[in-house]
Amino acid sequence: MRLVFAGTPDVALPSLDALAASRHDVVAVVTRPDARRGRGGTLSPSPVAARAAELGIPVLKPARPRDEDFHAALRALAPDCCPVVAYGALLPQSLLDIPAHGWVNLHFSLLPAYRGAAPVQSAILHGETQTGAVTFRIVEELDAGPVCGTLRTPIGAHETAGDLLGRLAESGATLLTETMDRIEDGTATFTDQAPEGGTYASKLEVEDAHVDWSAPVDEIDRRIRACTPAPGAWTTLGGQRFRLLEVAPSERPSTDPGLVERDRRSVHVHTGSGQLQLLRVQPAGKKAMAAIDWARGLHTDEIRFDR
Structure with missing residues (x-):
């Protein structure tokens, strides 16, 4: 089956690798335009664009998915299906209609729960004990299309969003490849999502990562894990930002x-109920370190984080 893969960040790489190694033909990759990254602000390709170049796969970087030039390029490629992992832009119906089998997204939650940009972070933040990933056909409404494949996994008691997303990216790559196999074989079935239970998982911002020490200890623990590695949980000490890493x-x-x-x-x-052990921290202007090493270097009897 001819595929055009759409994705942008590191989390999409396992799926691109799996599809490139599968029986299917990945004829092109669609990703977001090059962006300025790092302290120097160097213009750099997305992780997916870089990997596609290594694999020798042509790359399309439309500024906007609605651009007619991009529509024409996709029609010329004549894909049977477009698998998607974290592409990062909404797709118009005119684009969704081009491949015979549509665009099929790998999403890291058990839809309809946690639609949106931060499903893994939101699952941890809200105290879920189980999550997973699904493949579904993209429609114009956000993360609302019919579901084809599902996998489930427990959330570890000490697992961060980065840890969990890494696991789901690997297992989800297998799920996405199997979905492409079933579509080609004619055995895929797509089931409409349940009308109830839909929740939206908006991107966590820096202020969402600010710890309120009067909250219960379990709630603070979930917030820190949900915000690790990004946007990074923090408090303040003497008015300066202090990062909480583990x-x-x-x-x-x-x-x-x-x-x-x-x-x-x-x-x-x-905290508001119980104490929280600090394992790794990053004081303002310093490198990450073991919390005990940070504490040994202090020369004051009382230490208090700002509330």
């Missing part, structure tokens, strides 16, 4: 939210 809930009782306790082996912070 933590673990503790059964120690809490009396004074924001107060830091330290001994020779550990560092804990009081």
